[in-house]
Amino acid sequence: xxxxxxxxxxxxxxxxxxxxxxxxxxxxxxxxxxxxxxxxxxxxxxxxxxxxxxxxxxxxxxxxxxxxxxxxxxxxxxxxxxxxxxxxxxxxxxxxxxxxxxxxxxxxxxxxxxxxxxxxxxxxxxxxxxxxxxxxxxxxxxxxxxxxxxxxxxxxxxxxxxxxxxxxxxxxxxxxxxxxxxxxxxxxxxxxxxxxxxxxxxxxxxxxxxxxxxxxxxxxxxxxxxxxxxxxxxxxxxxxxxxxxxxxxxxxxxxxxxxxxxxxxxxxxxxxxxxxxxxxxxxxxxxxxxxxxxxxxxxxxxxxxxxxxx
Numbered sequence: 667x668x669x670x671x672x673x674x675x676x677x678x679x680x681x682x683x684x685x686x687x688x689x690x691x692x693x694x695x696x697x698x699x700x701x702x703x704x705x706x707x708x709x710x711x712x713x714x715x716x717x718x719x720x721x722x723x724x725x726x727x728x729x730x731x732x733x734x735x736x737x738x739x740x741x742x743x744x745x746x747x748x749x750x751x752x753x754x755x756x757x758x759x760x761x762x763x764x765x766x767x768x769x770x771x772x773x774x775x776x777x778x779x780x781x782x783x784x785x786x787x788x789x790x791x792x793x794x795x796x797x798x799x800x801x802x803x804x805x806x807x808x809x810x811x812x813x814x815x816x817x818x819x820x821x822x823x824x825x826x827x828x829x830x831x832x833x834x835x836x837x838x839x840x841x842x843x844x845x846x847x848x849x850x851x852x853x854x855x856x857x858x859x860x861x862x863x864x865x866x867x868x869x870x871x872x873x874x875x876x877x878x879x880x881x882x883x884x885x886x887x888x889x890x891x892x893x894x895x896x897x898x899x900x901x902x903x904x905x906x907x908x909x910x911x912x913x914x915x916x917x918x919x920x921x922x923x924x925x926x927x928x929x930x931x932x933x934x935x936x937x938x939x940x941x942x943x944x945x946x947x948x949x950x951x952x953x954x955x956x957x958x959x960x961x962x963x964x965x966x967x968x969x970x971x972x973x974x975x976x
Contacts, residue, residue: 674920675929681913682932684905688749689765689937690944691898692756698889699880700753705872706895708745708864710903715861718908725855726862736844737856737863744837745864745907746871751830759815759823761941762805762953766960767827769934770798773967774835794967801959808952853915861908931964 692703719726729737755764773794810820845851877886889895917929938957942949949957 670920674917677913677917677920678929679932681910681917682929682934682936684910684913685933686936686940688902688906689752689756689761689768690940691902692753693761693941693944694898695889695891695895696757697891698895699876700750700757701871701878702876702889702895703753703899704746704749705868705876706899707749707902707907708741709868709872710899711745711861711907712865712868712903714903714908715858716865718858719862722855722858725852726859729851729855729859733848733851733859734863737859738867740837740841740844741860741864742867743833744841745860746867748830748833748837751826751833755823755826755830758826759809759820760813762938762949763802763809763824764827764830765934765937765941766802766805766957767824767831768834768937769931769960769964770802771831771834772930772964773798774831775838778835778839790970791967794963794970796963797959797966798963801956801963804952804956804959808950808956812950854912857908857911857915931961934960 688707691707692700695703752764752768755767773791777791777795806820806824809815810817815823845853845856872887880886884890885892921929935957938949
């Protein structure tokens with residue numbers, strides 16, 4: 667294996683390992699509402715971005731007003747709204763189903779691109795989509811039976827998971843298009859700009875929206891376990907937001923797009939592994955089969971799209 671290929675794969679693995687942390691935090695803090703988890707995480711990300719920006723002011727000052735508006739748009743949908751939906755879904759139906767739903771991202775992006783460009787016959791994508799759907803349905807059926815979650819709550823959790831998937835599908839497509847329009851904009855500076863754009867939004871949201879709907883006994887603002895909450899918010903802000911982006915930018919630069927798309931599966935497998943470790947259990951046979959079908963479907967889908975302009 668070439669050194670650049672090995673470095674790219676290891677970078678993608680690193681991104682998946684740190685991104686997976688964001689999926690287990692809602693399980694570790696079940697008594698904290700998703701609003702506090704989302705605003706807390708991105709407030710930490712914004713503070714980290716501010717510290718980085720103070721060391722590299724010149725390239726950020728060169729950004730246009732339109733750049734900052736797009737950065738705000740991207741971070742609002744691809745970060746804040748995405749994590750609100752994801753954390754809500756995980757706290758409603760557990761980690762397995764939302765995590766697997768997000769794991770379909772490589773194929774969903776290919777489908778969206780194909781809808782826009784119509785460059786690949788749909789019959790070639792159908793086998794991968796059918797395998798993915800089978801895996802999701804298998805896990806959905808197990809979670810519905812084993813957890814005793816009411817059907818209405820399960821439906822709400824599934825809808826939230828697909829909402830998160832839509833946000834995370836839109837984000838990379840929109841982000842890539844803007845970067846292509848701005849070839850002189852480095853990925854590192856752009857990531858920092860998005861963190862800075864998030865900072866005032868997260869600060870206002872934490873102060874004004876975070877307290878809404880909290881139980882009277884909930885100790886605002888840091889909750890019943892302030893040290894653990896602060897530690898996890900800083901960890902997700904530093905690792906899942908900043909370091910994960912750094913790893914993924916490196917992997918994207920070193921690997922072919924078709925290969926890097928497949929390696930997003932590392933995020934799904936890491937998130938599921940963390941969740942099962944935290945809960946102290948192994949996946950049941952039908953959940954394990956569902957996970958295997960998801961991975962197989964994603965690999966089939968990306969292989970089908972290889973060489974196509976999607």
